[in-house]
Amino acid sequence: MSEYRPIIERLRDYRPVELRLTDSALQKELTRCQDCGIPFCHALGCPLYNLIPEINLEAKSGRWASSLGRLLVTNPFPEFTGRVCPALCEGSCVQGLHENPVPARLVELEVIERGFSLGLIKSSPRSQSLDLAVGVIGGGPAGLAVAHRLNRAGAKVTVYEKDAQIGGFLRYGIPDFKLEKEVIDRRLELMMADGVTFHRGVEAGLDISTRLLRKRHQVLVLAIGARRKRDLAIPGRDLLGVHFATDYLAAQNRVNSGEEAATPADLNAFGRKVVVIGGGDTGSDCVGTAWRQGAVEVSQYEILPKPPATRAPDNPWPQWPRTLRTSSSHEEGCLRRWGVNTLELTPDPLSPGHVGGLRAVEVEWEMEGARLIKPVPKQGSEFLKEADLVLLAMGFTGPEPGSLREAQSIKPDPLGRLGPGLYAAGDAANGPSLVVRAISDGLKVAETILADYQAQAASLQPS
Ligand SMILES: Cc1cc2nc3c(=O)[nH]c(=O)nc-3n(C[C@H](O)[C@H](O)[C@H](O)COP(=O)(O)OP(=O)(O)OC[C@H]3O[C@@H](n4cnc5c(N)ncnc54)[C@H](O)[C@@H]3O)c2cc1C
Known part of the structure; x- marks a missing residue:
């Protein structure tokens, strides 16, 4: 449409x-x-x-x-x-x-x-009507939703973000051709005018200890995303020219915003044959970015089978249709293949140490009912492919705790509580998902925090 x-x-x-x-x-x-x-x-x-x-x-x-x-x-x-x-x-x-x-x-x-x-969206500063100071760790959509709701409710909210700019994957993952970053800046201006404080370039657990954060705030919310990348443990993985998709996308976003002057040479697809491993949206964003950088060929390999063009019988309306999706980036040109497992990344004979291609095999999936169980290589289907930039877009496995000890294992209750005064929201709490779910979860956790605050205040009232 x-x-x-x-x-x-x-x-x-x-x-x-x-x-x-x-x-x-x-x-x-x-x-x-x-x-x-x-x-x-x-x-x-x-x-x-x-x-x-x-x-x-x-x-x-x-x-x-x-x-x-x-x-x-x-x-x-x-x-x-x-x-x-x-x-x-x-x-x-x-x-x-x-x-x-x-x-x-x-x-x-x-x-x-x-x-x-029409001038209908205006800042709406609140007086700090609640005796509640909240520190939100992570400035992605989940952290922003928590901050917005609690600020509107009268809490004092401070967001700590380790990146140079606020926005999480909105800023450093999703390309500008899908989301122009002025849109994030416009919202941040409003939130700052509303009274939310942002600290950029501050990594919680490293630049500021959680002990100090706990002293400053009655409540801390971990909204640090699910950023532990799924890797490919195959021979040749350590060759130059093999990168995680999010590092690649972030580099171009930084150039577009003026944060960096140019993408590092090894993260630029200009004149290169690019293979993206992973058939999802992140991979598709790499396809569009590679063409804009001047790639000569772009392929995208997915290990799962090709989805059907129309709904399968076990996927009726009104469920979300699990059908083939073609993004604007795919329309720009891309050799898409499904049911392909990459076995090895091979060096460039003219430049050993740098990737020059890959060896892959077609797979068929063993099924249990409608469930995919195991990929089985198709005999005689092995093939070689030239590639001098390989991008790994195979998703994320959970939060990347970094220096944040509290994030080693995030298992909140259904309302986002991790322990007294400690909450988790968004992808950090639920695994990698969508912007809309991160916002929805951030709002839910904000409501939990308000309910807990009110319950505690009521318990302190003399009876
Ligand atoms: C390339 C890409 C494209 C995508 N495209 C879409 C799309 O088109 N539509 C869609 O709905 N979803 C998309 N998604 C998914 C979506 O972006 C995420 O689900 C969403 O951003 C999760 O929000 P979040 O706030 O939970 O986490 P994040 O957006 O990951 O934000 C977490 C923030 O926490 C910060 N942080 C982490 N640790 C610390 C610390 N110790 N101290 C301070 N800050 C810290 C991080 O720097 C980051 O800014 C995409 C994801 C990627 C990677």
């Missing part, structure tokens, strides 16, 4: 590729949305429970302030989700039963951006 800028134009820059809905397309989609008996999108699809039918009804009549009001009831950062959410809601759209779903994400983007351009 998304429409993009022409490929020839968009490959020359890192600006957003997706086009906004035109007024007539917006009206048409909002009319389709009203043609729905029992909506499932808000309750079954959206992790934030966005009031999609109401938001869309108000927008249809041009009541933008009212539509925005309903959107902000559940989602503090629609400008992020409106750009990068895979839109779980659209998977359960009633219209999607027979044709394209209503593009609720793009409507959300219209509502929030009109809110900004």
